[in-house]
Amino acid sequence: MKPDSANVCIPVEISEDDIVEAMKAIPGYLDITTGDFKELYQAAFAHAVQRLTETVTVGDVMITNVVSADLHTPLKDVARLMAQKRVSGVPIVDEDGRVVGVVSETDFLSHMAGEGVRSFMEVIASCLTGSQCLAVPIEAMTAEGVMSSPAIVSSAHDSVFAAANTMFEKKINRLPVVGADRRMVGIVSRSDVLRYSLPKAVS
Amino acid sequence: MKYFSKMKGTTHSPPKVGATEILWSWIGSFLGIALVAYINYEFLGDSDFLMIIGSFGASAVLIYGAIRSPLAQPRNLIGGHVLSAIIGVVFYQILSTEPWLASSLAVSTSIAVMHATKTLHPPGGATALIAIIGSDKIHSLGFLYVLVPVASGALVMLVVALLVNNIPSTRRYPEFWI
Numbered sequence: 001m002k003p004d005s006a007n008v009c010i011p012v013e014i015s016e017d018d019i020v021e022a023m024k025a026i027p028g029y030l031d032i033t034t035g036d037f038k039e040l041y042q043a044a045f046a047h048a049v050q051r052l053t054e055t056v057t058v059g060d061v062m063i064t065n066v067v068s069a070d071l072h073t074p075l076k077d078v079a080r081l082m083a084q085k086r087v088s089g090v091p092i093v094d095e096d097g098r099v100v101g102v103v104s105e106t107d108f109l110s111h112m113a114g115e116g117v118r119s120f121m122e123v124i125a126s127c128l129t130g131s132q133c134l135a136v137p138i139e140a141m142t143a144e145g146v147m148s149s150p151a152i153v154s155s156a157h158d159s160v161f162a163a164a165n166t167m168f169e170k171k172i173n174r175l176p177v178v179g180a181d182r183r184m185v186g187i188v189s190r191s192d193v194l195r196y197s198l199p200k201a202v203s
Numbered sequence: 204m205k206y207f208s209k210m211k212g213t214t215h216s217p218p219k220v221g222a223t224e225i226l227w228s229w230i231g232s233f234l235g236i237a238l239v240a241y242i243n244y245e246f247l248g249d250s251d252f253l254m255i256i257g258s259f260g261a262s263a264v265l266i267y268g269a270i271r272s273p274l275a276q277p278r279n280l281i282g283g284h285v286l287s288a289i290i291g292v293v294f295y296q297i298l299s300t301e302p303w304l305a306s307s308l309a310v311s312t313s314i315a316v317m318h319a320t321k322t323l324h325p326p327g328g329a330t331a332l333i334a335i336i337g338s339d340k341i342h343s344l345g346f347l348y349v350l351v352p353v354a355s356g357a358l359v360m361l362v363v364a365l366l367v368n369n370i371p372s373t374r375r376y377p378e379f380w381i
Contacts, residue, residue, distance in 0.1 A: 016214065024218050027373035031272035035214025 014041055058163050059156030061196045062177050062186035068093050071100060071144045078103055078143050091151060091176040091184060092143045098182040101147030104173065111138050111146045153178045156185060164193045227371050231267030235363040236260070239356045253340060253352045258284070258329035259360060265325070266364040270376045274324055277377050279317075281357050283324025287313035288353040291334025292346050299335075299342075306335045 019034040019041075032040075067085045069078045071094050082090055082105075089104035105120070112134045113123045127133035138146065154163045154175040163175055167190055174189040236259065243254035262284070265275035273279065291309045298305035313331040317323045330353055333341060341348055368376035 020218055027221060027224055028271040029220050029224065029269045030217065031269055031274065033214045033217060 014038060053161035054159050056160045056196070057156060058154050058158045058160060058175075058177055058188050059186075061160055061192050062156065062188040063192065064186045066091065066176070066184060066187045068176075068184065069103065069143050070094075071142065073143045075108075075138055075141045075143065075146060079108065089174050089189075091174075091187060092147045092149075093184060097184060099151050099153055099176045099178050099184050101144075101149035102151045102172075102174070102176065103143050103147045107146045107148055108138075111141070151176055153182075154188060155179075160188075160193060160196060163188055164197075167193070223371060223373060227368070227374060228268040231364060231367040232263040234367055235263055235267060235360045238363060239352075239359050242359070243352070251340065251343065254356050254359075256330065256333050256341070256352055256356070258326040258333060259352075259356055261326035261329055262324070262357065262360060266360060266376075267368070270364070270368050270374060271378060273378070275377075276379055277361055278379070278381060279322050279324040280361055281354065282320060282322030283317050283327035284330050284353050284357045285349060286316050286320065286322060287324075287327035287331040288334060288349040289346070290316060291331035292348055294331075295334050295342065296345070302335055306332055309335050 016034045016038065019037050023030055023034070067081065067087050068091045069081060071092055073081075073092075078090065082088070082103075089102055091099050092101040092103055094100050109120060109123055113126065123134065152166065152170055152172060152175060154166065154177050156177055156179075166175060167173065174187055176184055177186040177188055179185050236255075239255045239259060247254055262280060265272060266280055269275050287309075290313045294305045294309040294312070298308065309331040310328045313327055314323075317327050334348060344351070364376055368374050
């Protein structure tokens with residue numbers, strides 16, 4: 001059953017055999033029993049999870065040179081910008097630099113292929129079955145016309161854990177990071193969270 | 204009853220060490236004890252001094268045989284022996300007429316003090332006990348016991364441990380100084 005929230009606890013199922021095998025690989029006499037080691041490991045692991053999920057902030061992992069577009073930018077320019085910078089979504093800002101929405105690949109798709117179409121494969125399937133293929137013209141529109149609004153945003157003080165939770169629950173791939181005045185200070189995406197979460201190589 | 208069920212134990216003995224570890228434990232302890240014993244019998248034989256006491260056999264197990272253990276580190280070896288020797292002599296001096304009481308107070312107080320100073324070293328308990336049990340030669344040393352044989356013997360064994368334990372590539376000593 002898929003959990004509907006990111007708030008799942010990954011159990012640490014380290015077994016006494018795992019510990020015995022590891023101990024055998026270390027040449028010296030280790031002055032601890034397997035039972036005590038397991039207890040210590042699980043407590044330390046829980047401590048680390050707590051530290052990592054709650055103390056690392058969005059500010060620590062966000063990108064600050066953000067690719068963004070203005071409200072009135074023509075869509076073809078938005079598309080070209082996204083292609084050039086190789087991003088799958090851009091925050092949209094107003095004249096004062098405040099984040100007012102986000103344009104993503106999905107927004108393009110749903111406007112080009114008709115209401116309710118939100119995935120690339122639906123478009124391909126529709127094209128391949130000979131029905132109307134990218135029929136709805138959007139050339140004349142601006143970012144304002146297709147953007148998802150209001151933008152779901154994060155603040156630099158939020159924990160990475162909270163940001164990941166938001167992205168998971170709202171099924172979005174990026175969160176513009178804004179200050180108190182809603183002006184953009186950075187952006188955090190799923191890949192930033194992933195990059196942060198992956199265990200570093202053991203040196 | 205919960206009290207008795209605690210006595211059942213929850214886990215089992217850790218795995219055995221390899222042959223290399225056994226060999227180097229043997230070599231280190233042989234050389235360490237040989238040195239303090241040689242000084243004791245060949246140089247101090249007829250004097251009022253000694254260089255070896257029973258607790259050094261116990262220290263050898265730790266500083267040559269279980270070198271990664273926190274109990275085997277230099278701070279514990281020197282700190283544990285010295286503090287326990289002082290405590291042992293104190294209780295001998297004030298309670299030599301009741302050796303059963305002096306013994307128990309010496310050992311338990313040494314353990315408590317070693318715990319409190321992070322110098323827990325099992326042979327320290329023996330060093331404290333030996334101050335009470337004697338020999339007469341040890342009794343007559345008074346507080347000098349703390350320096351000879353305790354501190355100096357422990358230092359000699361420590362030097363041997365530092366030199367020998369670091370020879371094999373699979374071993375290193377100590378884990379920490381402070």
